[in-house]
Amino acid sequence: MLESISDAFYAVDHDWRFTYINRKAEQVWGRPRDTLLGRRIWEAFPKIQGSEAFEAQKQAVREGREMTIEVMSPTMGNWVEASIYPSADGLSVYFRDITARRQAQQALLQAKEMAEAADLAKGKFLAAASHDLRQPLQALLLFVDVLKPHVRGSQGATALMHLGRGLDALKELLDSLLDMSRLDAGVVQPNIEIVPVGPLFEHIAASYRPVAAAKGLELHMSACNAAARTDRTLLTRMVRNLVENALRYTESGRIDIECRRAGGRLLIEVRDTGIGIPPDHLEHIWEEFHQVGNPERDRNRGLGLGLAIVRRLSQLLNHPVDVQSKPGQGTSFVIALPLGRTIETPVTAVEPATAGRGRFAVVVDDDAIVLLGLETIFRDWGYEVLVAGSAQKAVEGLSRTGRRPDLIVADYRLREGRYGTEAVARIRALYDDPGSAPIPGLILTGETGPDCERDAAAHGLGIIHKPVTPRQLGQALGELLEASGKGGATGRDC
Template sequence: MISLRQDESDERRIEKLNRIADVLVERIDKLEEGRGSAWSMFQAAVALEQEVQARTRDLEKALADLSERNRELAVARAAAEEANRSKTRFLRAASHDLLQPLSAAKLFLSALKDTALDDFQSELALRLSGAFESVEELMHAVLDISRLDSERIEFQRKPVDLGGLFRRLAIEYAPMAESKGLKLTFAPTSAVVLSDSVFLRRIAQNLVSNAIKYTDQGGVLVGVRKRGARAWLEVRDTGVGIAAGDRARVFDEFQRIAREGGAPGMGLGLSIVRRACLKLGHPIALDSQPGRGTVFSVGLPLVAPGAHAEPAPAAATGPSLRGRVALVVENDEPMRRAYQLMLRDRLGMVPRVAGGTAEALAMMGEEPPDVILADYNLDNDDTGLQAIAALRKAAGIEVPAIVVSARRDPEIGRASMAMGAPMLEKPLRAEELQIVLHKLLS
């Protein structure tokens, strides 16, 4: 009996020891697992650190490469900007030398038209006039594109009377429309808008000229539609129209609608319109149907009623210019001769011509002229503004004056305006000069 109890007690102790051993083994297994996991984490951390170091080195190299590329881009951009400035400076300098003979030729041609010509001579004069107009249009287009592509272009936004602009365009483009047998109509308007008067006129000129070129029958209608805070300048024609696939590219340079006989020009007009509208913030729309015509619309911000609008040049009316003395300051001999012929033979004025400020002062004498006509670019750093100031000082009175320039520089325009002297651009139109002279001497 005692032996049986002893056996049971031993079995219980063995079972207890087994359980203790199992627990100890389990704890040891867990401890080993924990040690393995920690080791794995340690190894992963080391690998991650190495990966971070490698990626850091790659990033530093990429940043160094990017910095080098940025320096190269900065150098390239500076070179491009300098090239653009050089191009602009070249065009400004070249424009004077190119427009000078063209301006003289147009004044000579104007004087020729005022003489008695037979039919053959009249035809030659007409064709020469058309050729000069084409050259002038192309040169103005190139200069306009150069100015609009410049980052430093300055716009003179002011109220512009669209009615006055329409009257000026009607006179300017009536001969072109009549030569094609087209009816050119400008709807009367009292709208006043805020824009740059020079570039708004160029926009309208290009749209009207383009409409006439691509219209063979019917006519062209120019008008204004007021919608909300905008006045939409619309140019409608009954011309060939523009296919849907061509509507985007017509605003690109040297693009013209292909058709039999073609149209004159280099395809730059609408490109100038798009550039100018983009710079001025004027939206432009196009609606067209092939064979039925086209409508170009330009959105212009309306100005409150009563705002002072820049007046458009009036017709060449007023007191007679005959016998009035005009002192011309011009360093180019052909231009001096052209001024003499036009002022004397066409307008009946008494022209006195000088090559610079000193010569003009010596020529003026005690009796001041009725008007001064001075070219901006004279020899030896002399300018027309300096000549006008010196002549007015010597005369002791504010003699009416006109500045003529081939440089489309807003600074020259502002300086001329500050002196109370209107500025005319070369190539000079005889009709435009006559209008300004009448206005100044009225």
């Protein structure tokens, strides 16, 4: 049996003399076994003394237990796996060459390390690209809105309208690409909570009804008093992408947004009467840049990233999405969510923050163009504004004015390794009054990682990601002021 096995085998007595060597061991060592039998192991192979392999064999004898080890063979210079069995007669050792396996393991480890390094580099690039690309686009979006009341004549107004549409398209592309990168890099962490679906529906319908009306479409939203266990922001993005997809591919008829309970789950359906999806395209619609009936890459039909983002968010949230479609008749997308206990929340009107009414705003940003754009838009809205490129400059300016701000807007990453959350904390500390609420603060940032979101939450600050349109900024500020009870407040002296 020992002569026919595929493993090399040898046995030694208590004096470490070879008592048996099988044919495989003879072949592996390349030495006739007759010249080795009866000799001590270190006499036959001097390099074995002090080696890990020999020390393991001595340990097995001392402890009287079986061992299996992977070591570099001192006699052959390759990797071997040795199984050592002490007995009353001495020691038996089976060993086999595992060099190829070890090389494969090493190659796999190196590939893993390279992949992790690539992921780290991708994350760093994503952070840099997000911040650096969003900054100038943010300034452009603000200045386009500032220019509107100063442009005279239909030709100038038309040119400005096209400029705005071009910037909106660039913003959409940048947001979508960065969203895809964040999802692929695994840096998006859902915040699962009980989310009432009704307000979410109302917000989405209010945003897209004007767009639908401009195309001659009817956008119908059913009442929904149910709640789901989900991430509010990510679910909103899923539904928005589906509504936008329906708007792009529906030329006549209607778009319906509905919810219903089924099988212990909440189903959200977005249904349209559009061009439909051919059966051979149903699986491909989830791929990046795949579009049905748009070989010319018409920008009016979007970028081909919306459904790819829906699929990734579906997997991240574990919210399956089903699609059914008939070419020429329309398409239905259904998201399945876990039901949550319905929580009644009072609905309050949010006063537009674009009505500044003399409120005093402090804006901190280290990008001069963005800072100028924010200052201009705030002044146009009726705010009094103090702008600063750092927390120190803001504190110095406030010490001269002697006025308590009504709100603070700060970029997250400032110069010299400082953060906008620190700037807000320093400004709040100037007016630290146990009897009053802290000054409302908003982080306006190009960062997309979870760190800035956690930091903002820890300081009780709102957060909105650049680039934002003036409308989005005004909405975020309105919600911030309403939550702080300062919706109708004006600045006051300290």
